[in-house]
Each structure stands twice: as structure tokens, then as C-alpha cells.
Amino acid sequence: MDEIINPDRLVSVPFNKTRCGVDFYINTAINKDIGLVLTENKRFKTDFFSFYFFRKANGYLLLNFRKIELRDGMVLLLSPHQQQEWHVDETALDYTFLIFREDFMRTFIADKFFVFRLLYCYQTDTPPYINATHDEMKEYMRLLGKIKYELMNPVSDTYNIIVSLLYYLLLIINRTYAAAYCLPAEIAKNNFAFRFKDLLEQNIRTHQRVQEYADMLHVSRITLNNSVKAQFGVSATHLIKQRLLEELKNELLFSNRTVSEMADDFNFSDPSHLMRFFKQQTGKTFTQYMTDYNKGIYE
Incomplete structure (x- = not known):
């Protein structure tokens, strides 16, 4: 290094x-x-x-x-x-x-x-x-x-x-x-779930709806959800929310971006919508989450 x-x-x-x-x-x-x-x-x-x-x-x-x-x-x-x-x-x-x-x-x-x-x-x-x-x-x-x-x-x-x-x-x-961890280990019938995970890594900041990923894959929302559920044991919506939350937490803790700048970066129409999403997923405001982290309260 x-x-x-x-x-x-x-x-x-x-x-x-x-x-x-x-x-x-x-x-x-x-x-x-x-x-x-x-x-x-x-x-x-x-x-x-x-x-x-x-x-x-x-x-x-x-x-x-x-x-x-x-x-x-x-x-x-x-x-x-x-x-x-x-x-x-x-x-x-x-x-x-x-x-x-x-x-x-x-x-x-x-x-x-x-x-x-x-x-x-x-x-x-x-x-x-x-x-x-x-x-x-x-x-x-x-x-x-x-x-x-x-x-x-x-x-x-x-x-x-x-x-x-x-x-x-x-x-x-x-x-x-x-x-x-009691996760599915079935042989995949298609690549939709894996292609979805790949697209998620590339596009999470700008695309946060299942339909958007289904359109990229040229399949129906139902087909994508069924493939993801069979392969990972959770819905496509769940994976999107968890991956988005992961990215938001990292941005909040380790960058100097304001809430307004983060809302723009992650394609939220208004900062209040971003803060509402974060509170729904974590039970904490941005300030509470940062305060807890700085006190050594980790998730």
C-alpha cells in the first residue's frame, strides 16, 4: 500500500x-x-x-x-x-x-x-x-x-x-x-436474477423501481420478481431498498454532501422524500443515525 x-x-x-x-x-x-x-x-x-x-x-x-x-x-x-x-x-x-x-x-x-x-x-x-x-x-x-x-x-x-x-x-x-443463512440454493432456470443484481450495482443511484430494471432486462415485472424470489429468497423491491439504503448510509457517513445534494444524486424529487425513505427504513433521522454512529453504535 x-x-x-x-x-x-x-x-x-x-x-x-x-x-x-x-x-x-x-x-x-x-x-x-x-x-x-x-x-x-x-x-x-x-x-x-x-x-x-x-x-x-x-x-x-x-x-x-x-x-x-x-x-x-x-x-x-x-x-x-x-x-x-x-x-x-x-x-x-x-x-x-x-x-x-x-x-x-x-x-x-x-x-x-x-x-x-x-x-x-x-x-x-x-x-x-x-x-x-x-x-x-x-x-x-x-x-x-x-x-x-x-x-x-x-x-x-x-x-x-x-x-x-x-x-x-x-x-x-x-x-x-x-x-x-437458510438461503435458496436452487439451480437457476434463467439469468434474470443475476443480471438484475449486476444492473443494481451499476444503477442504484438513478433507478429505484422494479419496473425500470424489468424494462432493462426486457421482461415483465412479474417475471423478474419471480426469478429474484426463487434465487435470493426476497423480492426485487426488497433488494432495491436494501441496496439503496446501503449506498445512502455510506454517502451520509463518509461524504460531505448535503441532504439536498444527496437527493439530487439519488434521483429523489425532493429532500423530504429522501429523509422520509431513510426514516422508514432505519427508524432514525439522518442526524440521529450520524450521532449514534459517532457514539460507536453500529449496525
Whole structure:
């Protein structure tokens, strides 16, 4: 990570193959190999997925506006562009990490919506972690060890083998995640739900109605809702509101935008409509929410 001047500002950390010492946009190692990187910057976000397999943990992580207490045996599953603020004693941590960029798999896996099929990616309703059993952690470490071996001993088919190992690892974690949070794990009959999640990430600031997304996908509102319900267990309207609320909270806490500017940014016709939506979803006004956050009351 690059040196910063203002330790309070949000730092964007890109995947750096040279610094990671690898030829691909993926790496895995134990924390002892990389030093104290989690607290090097007070607040940062990345352009890659970051998974942490904790053998020994302490403290907590502020992920966007949520507080996550870290525990032994936890597998933490972080998506790109999430704001991270680690409150830990790094010298007492013991973990293996896996980091990779989404485009690392694109050459091998033609499904461009693959990450949206993973229930823990870009999730707003359920926590971004699972608690692994001894046997589950042992299997994760076995697969990560194979990935590390290929990275350290690259040959002509190394890329294909690493992607295959990563693909399998992501799917077995997804199966465990679905069971842990009682989420649907059906085989999708179509891609509408996953395409909807993709569009949601791109357009949440300007489009907040189910019909708008149905029009983008050239399907009926009913078809879209049925697809989303079957795949994620909630309605399309629910996903839109939760994703919008997530974006609003981050903007409120970590930008200098006024309520009027936020209303314009998020396509609300009037600031009062924005404040009413926020109060309906959180039970708090903007001021109450910010006051609670500054007092250490996190959600």
C-alpha cells in the first residue's frame, strides 16, 4: 500500500501483481508473510475480493457502516469497493488470506454473472462471513495450499488449474453459506436474477423501481420478481431498498454532501422524500443515525 498524507482519508488500494509477487490477479498466503497491512491505512477499500480464514482473531472490523466482531474459525468474505476500517491487534492475528480480482476468471469462465451467483458476494441482508468447522477449514486450507503451489511453481497449465481450484473453493463456500443463512440454493432456470443484481450495482443511484430494471432486462415485472424470489429468497423491491439504503448510509457517513445534494444524486424529487425513505427504513433521522454512529453504535 502506498504512503498516505492524511491518515483519515479513504484510500483506494488496487491489486498490485508486482508487490504481491505473482503473475496473476490472485494471491494467497498467511498473514506472517505480508506484515501489518490491515491497519497500515485507517480506512481503505480495494478493487478485489478479500477472503480471510482466521485461526486466531481479535477485535472488530467496520465494514462500511457495520461492525463485525472477529472470532477464531471465522471465514470473512469481503467484496470489492467496501470500506474497511480494522480495529485489531495484528500481531496477535493468525490467518490465511485469499485475494483475487473478478476479471482473473473471465478468460476461463464465460459466465459474466458468476460472482452474483455466489450468495455472499455484494450481499446486504446477511453477514459477510461463515463460521467454519475444523473439517471445513482443513479443506479450505488444502485448496489454498494447492493454489499457492501453482503460483510459486508456474507452468503452462497453471492458470487453468488455479481457476479450477478457485471455482471449486468459491462454490463449496457458497453451499456452506446458503445452509448457514437458510438461503435458496436452487439451480437457476434463467439469468434474470443475476443480471438484475449486476444492473443494481451499476444503477442504484438513478433507478429505484422494479419496473425500470424489468424494462432493462426486457421482461415483465412479474417475471423478474419471480426469478429474484426463487434465487435470493426476497423480492426485487426488497433488494432495491436494501441496496439503496446501503449506498445512502455510506454517502451520509463518509461524504460531505448535503441532504439536498444527496437527493439530487439519488434521483429523489425532493429532500423530504429522501429523509422520509431513510426514516422508514432505519427508524432514525439522518442526524440521529450520524450521532449514534459517532457514539460507536453500529449496525
